[in-house]
Amino acid sequence: MTLDRLASGLDARITVVDSSSPVMLRLMEMGLVPGASVRIEKRAPFGGPLELRVGGYLLSIRLDEAKKLTVET
């Protein structure tokens, strides 16, 4: 399942990162790498960005990028 479809408040682990774009490399540098655990804390309304908890801090990314991260619970 991709990260954008993960339910809020559920702990998950990143399995695959589609790293073909510079944006995704940047996200990886922020800690969204395979093996890292993530949780969606908040969703902005109307398809706005997500607030994630990753490696002990809060990070916000858009749905477009979340779609390129595969996670498992």
Place this chain on the structure above:
Amino acid sequence: MFVVALAGNPNSGKTTLFNQLTGLNQRVGNYPGVTVERRAGAATIAGKPAQIIDLPGTYSLISRSRDEAIAFEVLTGRTNDPKPNVVVLVIDASNLERNLYLALSVLEIGLPAVVALNMMDVAEASGLVVEPKKIEEVLGVEVVPIVAPSRRGLPELEAAVARTLAEPHAPKARSWQLGANAESVIGDIKEALIARGSPPASADGEAVWLLSSVGTSEKGRADEEHLILDGPLGEVAELAKKTLVNEPDFSAQVIAARYQRTREISAQSTQRSRPVERDLTDRLDNVLLHPLGGPLVFFAVMAVLFQSIFAWAEPLMGLIESGVGLVQEQVAVLLPEGALRDLLIDGAIGGAGNVIVFVPQIGILFAFLAILEDSGYLARAAFISDRLMARIGLHGRAFVPLLSGFACAIPAVMATRVIESRRDRLVTILVTPLVSCSARLPVYTLIIASLFASDERVLGVFSKGGLLMLSMYGLSILVTIGAAFVLKRTLLKSPTPPLVLELPPYRIPALSSVVRRVVERCVVFIRDAGTVIMLLSIVLWALLYFPREVELPPALLAQQAALSNETPEEQRTAVEAEVRAERLRQSIAGRIGHTIEPLIAPLGFDWKIGIGLLASFAAREVFVSTMGLVYGVGDAADEESAPLRERIQAERHPDTGLPVYTPLVGLALMVFFLLAAQCVSTVAIVRRETNSWRWPAFMVASMTVMAWVGAFVVYQGGRLLGFQ
């Protein structure tokens, strides 16, 4: 003197540590050729003088653009600064994983370093037990726990820096591995680097850096070419690019492997004394990022911010203006009449006033921004406005600067600093002057009140004047968005910046840090933009003032000669105002007005309006007082003054006898003011913030063209439709 560089993630407490080390001995400037600010200061470390450089906060050393390359360039001595003798890696102990990632990247290039394990108090409070000794073993450099704001651990940190200085040694070599293929790629590049003179201790790290950096540059962007890759790195760059063809996801492999290592180190060196609990940040986010409550709070905060720079700055600005007036009066009494006195009073002191008058707005906006940023809310505001801004192609962080533009473009342009991507910052800087700032209000007011029945009701509830004003603001918003949209797709073409935004924990802002930043911004403005504003103000003054020897028409001369002590005061002022008006009409500006008349005639403007347009470069509202001067009603005229309005209504074309100002001309004039870049202060601050004259020149040129076309369309279009 030795050089110490502070490197670390944003929000790791780098600047706090820098301030503690340097006190007030610091200076903010720009790195040459880029828009990144350079912060450096002097300190005494273990009895020896040292220069401390505060690097821009960064999550990684990989350089996708010139701006991002700064950290690497400073660390490796590629800027004007000497190569640092010691790097102090500031690490947030409460967030080890991500912070260690940067630390590893820096240590891999083989620089002598000390780790400052900051925020120990935060880590302890959240139940994390971090063991510096364990980290020290793995990294091979000294690790000193500190709490920067309270100076805890600072003496030990300085001692560790001194020891490392005395016996510099490279940290332990890279402690993660890639697959055999990728490793052989690194090996090839490493060898090539050593063959060209790179020190063996840093060649491996440099090879990894080079491969990751050339491998992640965005395609089709020229930025990569702007990396200063001199020496071995430059010679090997092409080879690195070629080798990467077989290893396209090299960068991703490096990041993943390094993070894997980071996680291990973090796990080995930290323990939880108690399970994670919901903290203040979680509870506040529940409200501040609530789907409904979040936007509500956001609008409330933005409303207060807007109100404060729009209205609260007003009394302070008034105070400054009357203060300047007072000084001018005093000087007028002291000096004999003449050009020198006028230069000093109207040119120099007036010009200085033109600079200081912005300080209240800058101060208030930056106090607000500092509080919002330090408290952690600024990032949340970007989170909430992102959806809206992404539609235009901008980052959520562009919202606050654009909003501030309604008050004044100067602080707004300065506030664009929070936008990371250079192109997006440029787009925001270039469109901010299109936002209808408060200096345009007096112009709108004068025109609306003079040429339109502004109190006339429309649909019962609205007044005509109010609606006109509202449409100017509406138009301004549309044009701003449109311009951003176009710039993002043409000249400054770049994809919508990704929202990769850390939401830092909420903290109570420290007063000292807020004050420091406000003072810093005001100093930067006065020092870097002030001189340009003053010079340009004096030039404008001279255009309106010279030549002094003018031929007055005989009728006016006769009137002047007829003045005696018995002449009623009223008549005397009228004659004097007419003399001044005549001088102004014959000044250089007046002649320019005549010269450009053919250019502005298609917009419905005559040469006298041309003088006003020219003079309003000093500041848009100067248009009003200049028109007062031109029409001989005195320079004290403001947008509310009845004589000026009457004079405007009465003005006729000398050859046709038709009124100069019709509602249509008024509309064209308002549109012109909305779109034109008439403000030397904006030009000066755009120069400062973009670190070049190219962008302000482009801004003035493009906005002038837009203003001309806009006014042309309104005037000629209106005439085609049968309006006068």
